[in-house]
Amino acid sequence: MRCYVFPGQGTQKKGMGRNLFGRFPDLPRRADRVLGYPIEELCLGNPERRLSETVYAQPAIYVVNALHWSAAQEDLPPADFFAGHSLGEYSALFAAGAFDFETGLTLVQRRAELMGQVSGGAMAAVIGLSEQIVEETLKQHDATGVVIANYNAPEQFVLSGSHEELARIKSVFEKVEGVRGFVPVRVSGPFHAPAMAPAAARFRTLLASVDLGELRTPVISNVTGRPFGPDVQEVRALLAEQIAKPVRWTDCIRYLRDAGVSAFTELGESKVLTSLIDRITTQEPAPDLRRDLIERIKREILQPEIGDEALGFDEDASFRQLGLNSIIYVRLARRAGTVLGVPIKPDVIFQHRSCAALADYLLTRDDVAGAAAPEARPAPLREYQDERVTALLRDCANGTLGVDRTIEAIRALA
Numbered sequence: 001m002r003c004y005v006f007p008g009q010g011t012q013k014k015g016m017g018r019n020l021f022g023r024f025p026d027l028p029r030r031a032d033r034v035l036g037y038p039i040e041e042l043c044l045g046n047p048e049r050r051l052s053e054t055v056y057a058q059p060a061i062y063v064v065n066a067l068h069w070s071a072a073q074e075d076l077p078p079a080d081f082f083a084g085h086s087l088g089e090y091s092a093l094f095a096a097g098a099f100d101f102e103t104g105l106t107l108v109q110r111r112a113e114l115m116g117q118v119s120g121g122a123m124a125a126v127i128g129l130s131e132q133i134v135e136e137t138l139k140q141h142d143a144t145g146v147v148i149a150n151y152n153a154p155e156q157f158v159l160s161g162s163h164e165e166l167a168r169i170k171s172v173f174e175k176v177e178g179v180r181g182f183v184p185v186r187v188s189g190p191f192h193a194p195a196m197a198p199a200a201a202r203f204r205t206l207l208a209s210v211d212l213g214e215l216r217t218p219v220i221s222n223v224t225g226r227p228f229g230p231d232v233q234e235v236r237a238l239l240a241e242q243i244a245k246p247v248r249w250t251d252c253i254r255y256l257r258d259a260g261v262s263a264f265t266e267l268g269e270s271k272v273l274t275s276l277i278d279r280i281t282t283q284e285p286a287p288d289l290r291r292d293l294i295e296r297i298k299r300e301i302l303q304p305e306i307g308d309e310a311l312g313f314d315e316d317a318s319f320r321q322l323g324l325n326s327i328i329y330v331r332l333a334r335r336a337g338t339v340l341g342v343p344i345k346p347d348v349i350f351q352h353r354s355c356a357a358l359a360d361y362l363l364t365r366d367d368v369a370g371a372a373a374p375e376a377r378p379a380p381l382r383e384y385q386d387e388r389v390t391a392l393l394r395d396c397a398n399g400t401l402g403v404d405r406t407i408e409a410i411r412a413l414a
Contacts (some may be wrong), residue, residue, distance in 0.1 A: 001080040001081070001259070001260045001261045001262065001263070001287055002077065002078075002079050002080050002081075002261065002262075002263040002264075002265065003079060003080065003081040003082065003083060003256050003261045003263070003264050003265070004057045004069075004079045004082055004083075004092075004095065004264075004265050004266075004267050005012035005078075005082070005083045005084060005092075005264055005265070005266050005267070005269055005273045005274050005277070006061060006065045006082070006083075006084035006085070006091035006092050006095075006268055006273075007061070007065070007083070007084075007085055007088050007089070007266065007268040007269070007270050007272055008061065008068075008070075008084065008085040008086035008087035008132070009057055009058055009086060009087045009186075009187055009191075009212045010186045010187060010272075011061060011268060011269050011270040011272060012051045012052075012057045012060055012061055012186075013269060014043075014044070014045070014046040014051065014052070015043070015044055015066045016044075016060065016061075016062070016269045017043050017044075017064040017269070018043075018044060019068070020064070020067035020068065021040045021043075021067065023045070023067075023070075024067055024070045024362075027063065027066055027067060027070065027101065027357075028040045028063065028194045029176050030101060030102060031101075031105055032185070033102075034038070034102050034105045034106055034109065035059055035105070035109060036383060038115065039060065039063050039217065040058070042056060042060055042175050043060050043063070043064060045390040047144050048201065052186065052188070053116065053188060054112050054115055054116040054188045054189065055112045055113055055116045055134075056112075056414055057088050057112070058108050058109070058111065058112035058115075058151065059105060059108050059109050059112060060105065061087055061088075061268070061269075062087065062090055062094075062105055062106060062108045064268065064269055065084075065088065065091035065267060065268050066091065066094060066101055066104075067207050068224070068267040068268055068269075069091065069094070069095050069267055072265075072267055073318050076265065076373075078217075078228045078296065079095075079217055079265075080217070080218075080261065081217065081218050081219070081220065081227075081256055081259070081261060082095050082096050082217055082218070082220070083219065083220040083252050083253075083256065084219075084222075084248055085150075085222070085247060085273055086150070086155065086191070086242070086247050086398060087111075088194070088268070088273075089219070089221070089239075089242065090107060090108050090111075091104075091268075092219045092220075093215070093219055093228075093268075094218070096215040096216055096217045096218070096219045097213050097214070097215060097216040097217075098205050098212050098213055098215055098219070098235065099114075099211075099212060099213065103210060103211075107206070107207070107210065107239075110128065110203065110206055111203055111243070114202050114203050114243075115189055115191060115196065115197065115199050115243060116188060116189065117189065117197055118195055118198070118199055118366065119188075119189065120163070120189075120190075120195075121160065121161060121162050121163065121189050121190025121193070122160075122161070122162075122166055122184065122185075122187070122188075122190065123150075123158050123159065123160045123166075123184070123185040123190065123191060123193055124158065124159050124170070124182055124183060124184050125150075125152070125156060125157070125158045125159075125181070125182070125183045125184075125185055126156070126158075126159060126173055126179065126181075126182055127155065127156050127179070127181040127182075127183065128155055128178050128180030128181065129155060129157075129176060129178055129179055129264075130154070130155060131148070131151070131154075131157065131187055131259060133178075134159075135147060135148070135178065136159050136175060137169070137172060137176060138159075138169070139374060140148070141168075141169055141172050143161070143168070143169050143374070145161045145162055145165045145166055146159050146160070146161035146162075146165050146166065147159070147160055147161065147193050147238070147246070148160075148246055149190075149191060149192035149193050149246055149247065149250065150192060150246065150249060151246060151247065151248050151249055151250045152247075152249050152250065152276050153249070153250060153276045154250060154278040154280065156276065156279070158185055158247075160190040160191060160192055160193035160194075160195075161190055161193065162190070165275065165288060170182050170289065176228060181341075183212075184189075186208045191243070192242070192243070192245060192246050192247055192345045193244065194244060195244075196243045196244040197244045197252045199243050199244070200240050200241060200242075200243040201240075202373070203239075203240050203243060204237075204240035205244075207236040207239055208236065212232040212235055212236070214230065214345075215228060215230075220252045220255060220256060221238050222240045222242050222245075222247045222248060222249070223242050223245050223248070224238065224248070224251075225248040225250075225251025225252050225254070225255055226251075226401060227255075245334075249276065249280075250280050250336060251276050252367050253276075253280045253281065254280065255283055255391050257280075262278045268320040283298075288401045289363060290359055290363060293359040293362060294315050294356060294359045296339065297336075297355045298310050298311055298313060298315075298355055300335075300339045301332055301335050301336050301339055302322075302332070302336065304354070305331055305332060305335065306322055306324075306326060306328075308324070310322075315354065315356040315359075316354050316355075316356050316357075316397075317354055318353045318354055319349075319353040319354065320353060326390040327348075329346050329349045329350050332345045332349045333346040333347075333348060333349050335344060336348075336349070337401040340362070342365070344381055347363065400403055
C-alpha cells in the first residue's frame with residue numbers, strides 16, 4: 001500500500017513551487033483571492049524575508065503542497081493513506097476531501113495568525129538521544145518550561161519552550177553522550193506546547209463554523225497517531241488540539257507500516273519527512289519486556305477471571321482490592337501457566353499480589369522470560385484489503401479451516 005505525506009512549517013524557502021505555479025495557474029489565483037496578496041511573488045521572491053514569519057510561511061507551504069498534490073494526481077498512482085506533519089496535516093485533509101482548497105487555506109491563514117500571536121518562545125531539535133534520555137535530562141536540570149513538541153523519529157525530538165530555557169539547556173544537551181546535535185527550528189513560537197493553549201481555544205471556535213466533508217482516503221492524526229474517525233466533531237477537536245499538543249510522527253508512521261504501507265512518497269519542497277520515515281522504519285526501539293508482561297497479565301490472565309476491571313487496574317495495587325479468594329488464586333496460576341507455557345504454582349500468585357510484582361518475579365525465571373518476549377508469540381493477523389481473504393485467514397488461525405484448504409480458497413478468489 002502507498003501513503004503520500006506532506007511537510008509542514010520549517011520547509012519554506014525562497015523559490016518554492018517554481019516549477020508548478022505555471023503548470024497549475026488556477027490555484028495561485030484562487031489563493032490570491034483568499035489571502036489578499038500574490039502568493040507566487042511571496043514564494044518565489046520572499047520579499048522582506050516574509051517566509052520566516054509564521055503568518056506568511058504557513059499559507060505559502062499549504063499552497064505549494066497543494067500544487068504538488070495537483071501534480072501527483074496527474075503523475076502518480078492513487079494513495080491508500082495520507083499523512084502530514086503538523087501544518088502538513090491540512091494538506092493531507094484537503095487531498096482526502098475534508099474541505100476544498102479555499103476552506104483549507106482560510107483555516108491555515110487563521111491558524112497561522114493565532115499561532116503567530118504567541119510570542120516569547122522557540123523550538124529546537126535534539127538529535128541522537130532516546131526519548132527516555134531526553135525526558136530525564138529535562139527533569140534533572142529542572143527545565144519545567146520545556147516539553148517535547150515533536151516525536152519525529154526514535155532519536156530525533158523537537159523541544160518547545162522559552163528562548164531563555166532553550167538557551168540554558170542547549171549546553172547541557174551538547175554534553176550528553178551520544179547527542180549529535182541541538183539545532184534551532186525555523187519557527188517563531190513555542191508550537192505544540194501548553195503555551196499555545198489560548199490559540200487552540202480560539203481556533204476551536206472558528207472550526208465549529210466550518211463544514212467538513214467525509215474523508216475519501218484515511219488520514220492519520222498527529223495527535224493520536226491513528227486515522228481520523230468519521231465523526232466531524234472529532235476531526236474539529238483534533239485539529240484544535242494539535243496546535244498545543246505534540247506531533248506524534250513516529251506513532252503515525254509505525255501505524256501506517258503496521259497497516260501494510262510499504263511505499264511512502266513525500267509531496268512538497270523537501271525530503272525531511274522521507275529521511276524521518278527511513279529512520280522510523282529501520283530503527284526499532286528495544287522491547288520493554290516488563291511493560292509487555294504487565295499488560296499480558298492484565299489482559300490474558302486477570303481479565304478472563306474478573307472481567308474488564310482488570311484492564312484499568314493499577315499495576316502496583318494489591319490483588320486483594322479485587323476481592324480474590326484462594327480458589328481464584330489457583331485458577332490464576334493455572335491460567336498463567338497456560339498463557340506462558342510454563343508451570344506456575346498458586347503460592348506464586350499469592351506471594352506476588354500485584355501485576356508489577358508478579359511480572360518482576362516472572363522475569364527472573366529464565367523459562368518465563370523467554371516465553372514473555374514478543375518474538376516468542378505469534379504476530380497479530382494483519383488486516384488485508386480483501387475482507388474475504390481476511391475471513392479465511394482468521395478461520396485458519398483459529399483452527400476452523402486447515403492450511404491446505406485455506407490456500408485453495410484464497411487461490412480460488414484470485
